[in-house]
Amino acid sequence: MSALVRSANRTAVNLEQYVAADARFAADISHELRTPLMTMLNSMELIHNHRDELPAAVREPVELLGEDLERFRRLVVDLLEISRDDEGDEGSRETVRIADLIRAAADAAAGRPVTEVASDAAVLSLKADKRRLERVVANLVENAEGHGGGCERVSVAAGGLGAIIQFDDAGPGVPIADRDRIFERFRRGGSGGRPAQDRGIGLGLSIVARHVAWHNGTIRVEDRPGGGARFVLELPA
CATH class of the missing domain: 3.30.565.10 (Histidine kinase-like ATPase, C-terminal domain)
Incomplete structure (x- = not known):
């Protein structure tokens, strides 16, 4: 029985360490993505402001790229939000x-x-x-x-x-x-x-x-x- 308890305790500790490492990984990746993402979003906004000057054949791919960038932005925001909670952010009222x-x-x-x-x-x-x-x-x-x-x-x-x-x-x-x-x-x-x-x-x-x-x-x-x-x-x- 004692061996089973020790095994269960080791499993619990390993799982806790894995969850903590997973949260840190998500947080690190999300923060690293923020700078290149902002560069891409700013560049896309500049392109969008001059979309009337683009050849007609290019406009649709540019619009699709803009939609994908917006989904990417929401993903990064959500990952940052998840990582805050997983790292124990208690918040304030x-x-x-x-x-x-x-x-x-x-x-x-x-x-x-x-x-x-x-x-x-x-x-x-x-x-x-x-x-x-x-x-x-x-x-x-x-x-x-x-x-x-x-x-x-x-x-x-x-x-x-x-x-x-x-x-x-x-x-x-x-x-x-x-x-x-x-x-x-x-x-x-x-x-x-x-x-x-x-x-x-x-x-x-x-x-x-x-x-x-x-x-x-x-x-x-x-x-x-x-x-x-x-x-x-x-x-x-």
Whole structure:
């Protein structure tokens, strides 16, 4: 029995060391990628500003390259976010006005106004880690934009645990069998109907689930009235 216990303890220690090394590796790689990525993004922006001067045959490949670079940027951001949590970032809580934070993060992620705030939530405050909560909102909006046919609306209201934030998209919705699995790390999918290989590597929604749990909140996906998916985020006020 003692030999079995020692073996189990060694396995646990080795596993802990492996997880720590894996987290450091992801963090190191992500940081190394940031500088060349910013160079590529800046160069692409310059090309995009002069796209009318490009030959017609070149414009489509340039647009496709720009889309791939944007997916690459989101991947690096997600890897950095994952590595922070895996390395034990405890974060910090401060009082925030939830409607203001949601509006700023959602509208910025969508690139247009998409947020509606109910009167009962206009001055609602809660204790939150701003970075984590902004990443939750951005990932949910980007999921709707990239996989759900576009973000239709983000609504903020009082209720439930304190605040209820709904993210509506225009896609085909999420099958009931997938509604829990889509929040798992590396689970490919989203609220779209495209093939699984065309939906990224499955980090965005897992980050959402982790950050929501950090706030003692809940996240679920359901059908949107009229079609599409609705992600419902509840946070304690």
